[in-house]
Amino acid sequence: MIDRILLDEAKIAARLDALACEIDAAYAGGEIRAVGILKGSVFFLTDLLKRLKSPVSVDFIQVRSYAGTESSGNIQLIHDLSMDIEGKDVLVFEDVVDTGQTLRRMMDLLSARRPRSLRIAALLKKEIPENANLLVDYLGFTIGPEFVIGYGLDIDEKYRNLPYVAVWNPMK
Numbered sequence: 001m002i003d004r005i006l007l008d009e010a011k012i013a014a015r016l017d018a019l020a021c022e023i024d025a026a027y028a029g030g031e032i033r034a035v036g037i038l039k040g041s042v043f044f045l046t047d048l049l050k051r052l053k054s055p056v057s058v059d060f061i062q063v064r065s066y067a068g069t070e071s072s073g074n075i076q077l078i079h080d081l082s083m084d085i086e087g088k089d090v091l092v093f094e095d096v097v098d099t100g101q102t103l104r105r106m107m108d109l110l111s112a113r114r115p116r117s118l119r120i121a122a123l124l125k126k127e128i129p130e131n132a133n134l135l136v137d138y139l140g141f142t143i144g145p146e147f148v149i150g151y152g153l154d155i156d157e158k159y160r161n162l163p164y165v166a167v168w169n170p171m172k
């Protein structure tokens with residue numbers, strides 16, 4: 001099912017090292033409230049947080065987009081945060097920005113809770129017009145429109161635990 005490895009372990013690790021330095025510098029020792037969007041972000045979040053020198057607290061949130069046309073633009077909360085984020089410096093972790101809908105809705109939901117700051121870290125962003133106006137503060141890699149798996153990304157819940165990001169090929 002794997003067409004080719006797009007980002008191997010060494011390449012991911014080197015990029016995470018650089019991102020961690022950038023984030024530490026930006027927060028200047030202030031506490032970061034890391035918020036992972038379940039489930040895909042877990043691998044990226046844990047590997048990046050282990051590299052940070054800044055004090056960190058961690059929470060998770062899970063959403064699902066409504067399928068019906070009437071509900072489009074809304075998200076259904078499957079699992080909410082366990083802690084209040086008011087006044088906190090929140091850094092949201094996403095594995096991949098595809099259309100950007102998940103993140104846009106997540107940012108609306110979280111900003112209404114009045115964090116002191118709200119930024120985004122994403123491992124991958126697809127270079128497609130749908131997400132062009134969505135700013136990612138800390139981005140791992142820009143990739144093409146291919147379907148990718150591994151390092152948190154799944155197909156039918158499988159392959160999340162691959163240590164690399166690969167292009168999926170259904171014909172193989």
Ligand code: PRP
Nearest residue numbers: 038039040095096097098099100101102
């Ligand atoms: C995937 C991915 C992002 C979202 C990106 O989540 O993890 O959260 O889709 O797509 P978008 O930019 O078009 O909204 P999914 O709903 O598959 O859940 P998962 O993280 O549990 O795999």
